[in-house]
Amino acid sequence: MTLTWMCAATDGAARAGTLHTAHGEVPTPVFMPVGTAGTVKAMTADSVRATGARMVLGNTYHLMLRPGADRVAALGGLHRLMDWPGPILTDSGGFQVMSLSGLRKLDEDGVTFRSHVDGSPHRLTPEVSIDIQRKLDATVTMALDECTPFPATDQQARDSMALSMRWAARSRAAFVPREGYGLFGIVQGSTQRDLRLASVAALTGIGFDGYAIGGLAVGEGQDAMFSVLDYTAPALPADRPRYLMGVGTPDDLLGAVARGVDMFDCVMPTRAGRTGRAYVSRGVFNLRNARFADDPRPLDPDCGCPLCTRHARAYLHHLFRCEEMLGPMLLTWHNVQYYQDLMRGLRTAILQGRLEAHAAALRARWAEGDDAR
Numbered sequence: 001m002t003l004t005w006m007c008a009a010t011d012g013a014a015r016a017g018t019l020h021t022a023h024g025e026v027p028t029p030v031f032m033p034v035g036t037a038g039t040v041k042a043m044t045a046d047s048v049r050a051t052g053a054r055m056v057l058g059n060t061y062h063l064m065l066r067p068g069a070d071r072v073a074a075l076g077g078l079h080r081l082m083d084w085p086g087p088i089l090t091d092s093g094g095f096q097v098m099s100l101s102g103l104r105k106l107d108e109d110g111v112t113f114r115s116h117v118d119g120s121p122h123r124l125t126p127e128v129s130i131d132i133q134r135k136l137d138a139t140v141t142m143a144l145d146e147c148t149p150f151p152a153t154d155q156q157a158r159d160s161m162a163l164s165m166r167w168a169a170r171s172r173a174a175f176v177p178r179e180g181y182g183l184f185g186i187v188q189g190s191t192q193r194d195l196r197l198a199s200v201a202a203l204t205g206i207g208f209d210g211y212a213i214g215g216l217a218v219g220e221g222q223d224a225m226f227s228v229l230d231y232t233a234p235a236l237p238a239d240r241p242r243y244l245m246g247v248g249t250p251d252d253l254l255g256a257v258a259r260g261v262d263m264f265d266c267v268m269p270t271r272a273g274r275t276g277r278a279y280v281s282r283g284v285f286n287l288r289n290a291r292f293a294d295d296p297r298p299l300d301p302d303c304g305c306p307l308c309t310r311h312a313r314a315y316l317h318h319l320f321r322c323e324e325m326l327g328p329m330l331l332t333w334h335n336v337q338y339y340q341d342l343m344r345g346l347r348t349a350i351l352q353g354r355l356e357a358h359a360a361a362l363r364a365r366w367a368e369g370d371d372a373r
Contacts, residue, residue, distance in 0.1 A: 002209045003140070003182035005241040005262070009351045013233065013260040016350040019055075019241055022180025023079065023087040023139045026054045028241065028262040029346055031253065031339045032089060034270060037062045038072075038082045041270050042325075042332040045083040051305070051337040052344065054086055055139075057265045060132050061093030064122070065115050069135040077137030089265070090138035092129045092171075094186075095147045095214075095246070106146070108163070126170035130183075134176065142212065143171035145186040150218045157190035164188045165202040172206050182209030184243060190215060191224050193231055200235045210241040213261070217247045226255050233260040250279060250342055250366070254359045257346050269339050273332030276320045280338065283366045287331065292317040305337040306330065 005028070007017040019026040033040045033048055036059045040048050048056065058078055063069065075081050078088055097104055097113050104113035110125030129144040145164040148157050168185045175183040185203035189195030203211060213232055216225045229244070236242055243263035244256050253264055269279060276288040280300040285292075287299075295313035303309075307316065307330040319327030342362075349358035 002177050003180055005210065005239070007239070009353075011350045011353050011355040012258065014258050014346075014350050014355050015260055015262060016347045017241075017262065019087070019263075020180070021087045021139050021182070022178070023085060024054065026087055027347055029253075029257050029343050029350075030055055030263050031343045032057045032263065032265040033336050033339075034265055034267045035082065035084075035088075036267075037066065038078060040332075040336070042274060042329045043270075043336065047333050048084075048336065049086075051333070052340045053336065056084055056086070056088055058082075058088055058090045058136065058138070059093065059096065060090050060129055060136070060142075061096035061124075063090075063136060064093065064124075064132050065117055069132040073135040073137070077135075079137055087139040088137075089140035089184075089243075089263075090133045090136055090142060091245070092133070092142040092144040092186075093124055094129075094142075094145045097124055098147045098149075108166075110144075126167045127174040130171050130174040139181055140210065141175060141181070141183045143168045143183065143185050143208070145188060145214060147218070148188050148190050148215045150190060150215070150220050152190050154192065157192055157195055161188045161190075161195050161199050165199060168203055168208075169206050172208065184208055184210040184212050184241075186212045186214040186245070187232060187236075188215050191220055191228055193228075196228060196232045197235055200232065204237060208240070210243060210263075211236045212243040212245050214245045216244065217252070217266075222252060222255070225252070226259065229256060229259040229261065250339070251363070253339075253342065254346070254362065257350075258355065258359065264343075269335035270332050273335045274328040276327070276331065277335075278331055279335050281365055282368055282370050285370065287313065287316050287327075288320050289317075299334060300338070303334060303337060303341070305334045307334045 003021045005019050009016045017028045032055045035056045100113050112123050126144040133141040144167050146160050148160040185208040187199045189199045241262045244261045278285040281302045292313045298308045300308050349355045
């Protein structure tokens, strides 16, 4: 059999469950730290594990360019290469290729593009993407799609969605089932209800092990994103995992979990950690601000990461002002820890039937800000 997802409890539309894979079990809702090129930036595999993360993400586009899928396979696969025996989901590369404005040419069969690294030519089709992900030994493989830009005209969104559905069928045909491995299809259709529901119908007709909702968090705003989730998530099969791609802020996660989404990834916590931006229980801080220069308090007294248990805010401010690499390392660890703690809290609240109250308490603390006592 392929990978499976089992629901343990619901609270409204929200779900708590477990994803069973060849590389271990993953409690959901889950946030997957992004390890685009085979590493979660500024973190060792041990530090990622220490946050409680159970599943990470890699990327077909970046790994096919460097170090190359054949090289990864020869070295024992991505799990061995990056010291991550747990589940790995690989994005198909569609989003990255589609963002190469001026460096790509799209046709019915696939897309031809030039590497952003050295300008070398490459060709990506559904079959090639699936084969690369197999060589990487991805636990969860993603179908190749065209990520519809925003804004898009009705015709652009319609044509893009239809192409993605044809590519989804080819991706399904190219995928070789293995015990505990799975293939996810990706719902497209911009912010248009009829297109989103048509995409769901096409994907469920093909049949996938899980379903992703793509083409969001691309400029449409949170209200529009939540509106799409309101009618898209309930239309997806109840016995399969639902994955919202590339999202997002802690408040985005709360809203999406409440609407029935199980899986998330985003570069936000790691990217923020490299620039001095901290996610904490009382909001978001910029540690470069002068007000932290003499602050002896821990960054977040509610957090158990090494930064919060061993160092003062003043020290972290000093590290960023001096451009010491330890600053981004410590803050990235904290941010990933915060996201993992957030998801664990949401899962517990769903299991206990108190998600609404838990989410309201989280938002109230964010609104209080740093000076609350």
